[in-house]
Amino acid sequence: MKNTKFVSVHQKLNAKLVDFAGFNMPVQYNSIIAEHMAVRNSIGVFDVSHMGEIRIKGSKALDFVQHITINDASKLFNGRVQYSAMCYPDGGIVDDLLVYKIADDEYFLVVNASNLEKDFNWMNSNNKFDVEIINESDDYSLLAIQGPNSKEVVQALCDKNIDLEYYHFFFANFAGVDALISRTGYTGELGYEVYLKVDEKTAIEIWDKLFDAGKKFNIQPIGLGARDSLRLEMGYCLYGNDIDQTTNPLEAGLGWITKLNKDDFIGKESIQKVKENGLKRKLIALVSNEKAFPRHGYSVCDNNKNIIGTVTSGTSSPVLNKPIAMAYVDINFAKPGSQINFLIRDKIIPAGITSLPFVKK
Amino acid sequence: MNVPNNLKYTKDHEWLKVEGNTGFVGITDFAQSELGDIVFVDIAADVNEISAGNSFGTIEAVKTVSELFAPCDGKVLEINPKLQDEPQLINSDAYGDGWILKIEIANSAQVNELLSDEDYSKLIS
Numbered sequence: 001m002k003n004t005k006f007v008s009v010h011q012k013l014n015a016k017l018v019d020f021a022g023f024n025m026p027v028q029y030n031s032i033i034a035e036h037m038a039v040r041n042s043i044g045v046f047d048v049s050h051m052g053e054i055r056i057k058g059s060k061a062l063d064f065v066q067h068i069t070i071n072d073a074s075k076l077f078n079g080r081v082q083y084s085a086m087c088y089p090d091g092g093i094v095d096d097l098l099v100y101k102i103a104d105d106e107y108f109l110v111v112n113a114s115n116l117e118k119d120f121n122w123m124n125s126n127n128k129f130d131v132e133i134i135n136e137s138d139d140y141s142l143l144a145i146q147g148p149n150s151k152e153v154v155q156a157l158c159d160k161n162i163d164l165e166y167y168h169f170f171f172a173n174f175a176g177v178d179a180l181i182s183r184t185g186y187t188g189e190l191g192y193e194v195y196l197k198v199d200e201k202t203a204i205e206i207w208d209k210l211f212d213a214g215k216k217f218n219i220q221p222i223g224l225g226a227r228d229s230l231r232l233e234m235g236y237c238l239y240g241n242d243i244d245q246t247t248n249p250l251e252a253g254l255g256w257i258t259k260l261n262k263d264d265f266i267g268k269e270s271i272q273k274v275k276e277n278g279l280k281r282k283l284i285a286l287v288s289n290e291k292a293f294p295r296h297g298y299s300v301c302d303n304n305k306n307i308i309g310t311v312t313s314g315t316s317s318p319v320l321n322k323p324i325a326m327a328y329v330d331i332n333f334a335k336p337g338s339q340i341n342f343l344i345r346d347k348i349i350p351a352g353i354t355s356l357p358f359v360k361k
Numbered sequence: 362m363n364v365p366n367n368l369k370y371t372k373d374h375e376w377l378k379v380e381g382n383t384g385f386v387g388i389t390d391f392a393q394s395e396l397g398d399i400v401f402v403d404i405a406a407d408v409n410e411i412s413a414g415n416s417f418g419t420i421e422a423v424k425t426v427s428e429l430f431a432p433c434d435g436k437v438l439e440i441n442p443k444l445q446d447e448p449q450l451i452n453s454d455a456y457g458d459g460w461i462l463k464i465e466i467a468n469s470a471q472v473n474e475l476l477s478d479e480d481y482s483k484l485i486s
Binding site for chain 1: 398452
């Protein structure tokens with residue numbers, strides 16, 4: 001199992017460490033709910049160094065990125081980030097990712113740790129543009145600093161004015177080292193992600209400086225457990241839960257990143273057909289007033305216990321204090337505002353179809 | 362881990378406190394710590410009896426769900442009413458305010474077969 005550069009910090013903090021995508025990762029330090037609320041109300045820090053980083057270089061770098069992703073990367077300029085996805089020819093999703101434009105001939109792709117090898121192979125097998133595809137994942141540490149007080153804390157350690165717009169980035173000195181800093185995150189809060197190429201000793205020094213700078217806001221380390229509940233409150237998809245090779249971006253609610261009017265890209269024809277024929281099922285948002293909450297894989301049913309769909313992500317929302325879930329359901333039952341049910345331990349638990357995000361910002 | 366010596370334990374991490382014929386049932390400090398934040402205790406409101414080793418409900422933590430097993434046969438006298446709105450009492454006070462069931466013990470021979478604090482401490486070490 002791999003360790004991030006921060007593993008000794010996690011151990012010292014008594015984090016519960018689990019194997020996640022081959023990495024020894026903190027799932028919680030003390031309480032998932034307390035960590036969740038720290039990010040919503042003040043500031044929290046996630047070690048997400050397990051994420052994969054792949055650099056694309058070459059005169060046809062844009063052509064390559066356009067070919068393998070579904071969003072329109074030609075809209076990017078240097079310093080701009082885009083949420084996107086890669087699809088198979090049948091429209092199934094290879095992975096979702098962030099695309100950073102570094103220069104006309106250079107893009108930086110950030111992918112899910114669990115998909116890194118698959119993505120890297122996929123990119124190489126579709127490299128008809130003779131670009132360089134460089135897996136730099138082992139070189140990078142990544143800290144996500146998230147919450148309403150994140151700006152002030154990041155600013156205290158950064159030599160540049162941190163007035164970044166959402167999904168923009170720059171290179172700056174952060175806590176004494178060169179870093180790529182983007183205003184991105186997976187929480188729905190104001191937040192930043194800081195990419196660092198440092199050794200273990202320097203990584204730990206940066207962590208300590210960050211926690212010193214955030215002391216007055218009671219800055220907290222946040223594990224993967226709260227990362228999951230935070231993203232679910234916002235309705236952000238998680239690969240392996242809500243999207244995978246069997247789901248297409250339209251039924252997953254990712255039509256907004258699917259640019260069918262751009263030139264040919266892998267999966268375009270199939271997705272076009274899905275659009276023409278209409279969706280058969282759809283990823284919907286469900287909220288309930290009961291206490292029992294569903295988890296990944298639980299069924300969704302009508303009032304007669306006929307199965308009409310499957311929960312992809314579910315939890316008890318720490319902010320709403322109610323069960324929330326995302327589920328694929330038969331399109332005939334997917335009407336906003338209508339009542340359907342979770343099937344939990346063979347009991348019918350009523351839930352209503354609502355709109356995302358669950359927690360309005 | 363806190364393992365009080367005045368309680369009996371199951372290998373499934375429930376505790377039983379005996380007061381004459383009456384018993385209180387909960388989950389151990391070790392169990393709550395392993396489960397993490399508890400958000401729901403699901404016990405059928407009409408449950409009248411429990412029988413040793415059988416499930417009488419489920420306990421939901423943020424990351425996982427776990428069955429609750431009866432330490433002995435008994436008649437259910439009360440389900441801790443506070444847990445409906447404050448399931449986190451199990452995290453904060455597993456042996457006190459976080460009790461789950463109050464029962465009338467039907468078979469005291471079964472109680473003697475439960476684990477002592479020493480045996481339970483060995484189990485979780």
